[in-house]
């Protein structure tokens with residue numbers, strides 16, 4: 001029988017009632033003749049609560065135990081979803097990551113999926129089970145420890161299962177009815193897109209649009225998974241939501257197709273480091289070893305052999321970054337006068353494939369922000385995106401102003 005993957009995010013399984021509603025959607029697909037793999041997230045708020053427990057217990061925690069704790073939210077919803085389906089007379093059972101087994105790397109809290117053997121689940125499908133409910137976000141390392149795939153990782157579980165089982169489609173059910181030109185919770189004029197290209201979705205996701213985890217888009221692109229985002233709260237037709245697809249499948253698109261933001265950025269400046277060959281490696285090597293995800297980097301003009309180095313990273317990695325740099329200083333690998341952390345910044349990005357062939361997008365973006373009195377602290381560009389760091393208090397204002405300036409409320 002053809003296989004369908006259906007993923008339900010935290011708000012879609014937040015209560016027993018919502019689990020029942022989701023199970024009904026699954027029942028509809030089973031009735032159509034699909035064997036279904038359901039991937040569930042933890043009930044909304046659960047993972048945050050568990051992360052909070054870990055941080056309170058041990059701020060520089062052992063990542064293996066972090067994973068043991070934060071993966072547990074999904075176990076609850078997987079079991080409850082299987083029970084709900086059974087109550088509806090749909091043959092179903094739950095699987096935790098290790099039972100599949102979904103094998104990952106040992107990079108705890110940010111593990112990558114290595115392999116998903118299909119034989120265990122397929123054997124059950126062959127015996128008449130119609131729904132395999134799998135706990136998303138989690139797997140098992142070669143060392144036999146529980147791993148997690150990073151926040152939002154259930155999306156990646158879903159796409160990986162779709163690829164492994166050759167699913168006809170991977171449907172991501174969430175609390176919005178598709179991918180929008182920007183977060184509809186911030187800009188009321190945001191417009192739902194019928195289709196979005198993999199490359200654009202990849203950029204939007206990696207720049208903060210959390211509707212899909214970045215890695216899930218990467219996998220869908222690589223394995224050509226038909227990926228759809230849709231609402232679990234509305235009745236759905238077969239062409240509901242947003243299809244994430246190859247660029248060629250989209251006829252017309254705006255130069256800028258979306259605005260993404262990331263609220264939890266920090267800007268760190270090393271004041272007065274030596275301007276010598278190898279200084280960047282001496283700074284960013286230890287940061288990378290400490291697991292700090294450095295994003296934007298700027299090095300100022302040197303004066304008398306000294307310069308300032310500024311970089312951005314997620315706010316929750318500031319403590320790690322400070323420690324790594326302090327340790328490098330103690331070891332004599334780098335020297336700096338001061339380390340300033342500005343944790344009140346946000347990153348705003350404009351994304352669009354059209355930027356490859358059209359110039360002037362950056363100029364328009366800077367002019368728009370300047371007209372609103374928003375000061376730009378750091379700029380970074382690539383072929384299809386422009387990102388700026390601004391004071392967090394301007395986040396909503398900047399997103400809305402850019403959405404207006406690029407006329408994203410109108411279709412191309």
Ligand code: ADP
Nearest residue numbers: 009010011174175179180182183185209210211
């Ligand atoms: P789930 O719990 O279902 O995985 P998430 O909270 O992870 O849901 O992702 C859905 C949220 O992503 C939406 O509620 C919305 O606020 C946010 N979001 C950010 N950018 C976008 C966008 N461009 N389009 C749609 N939603 C977006």
Ligand code: ASP
Nearest residue numbers: 041047137151152153154
């Ligand atoms: N529950 C996990 C999280 O909140 C994974 C997910 O929902 O995708 O990050």
Ligand code: MG
Nearest residue numbers: 009152210211
């Ligand atoms: Mg999510």
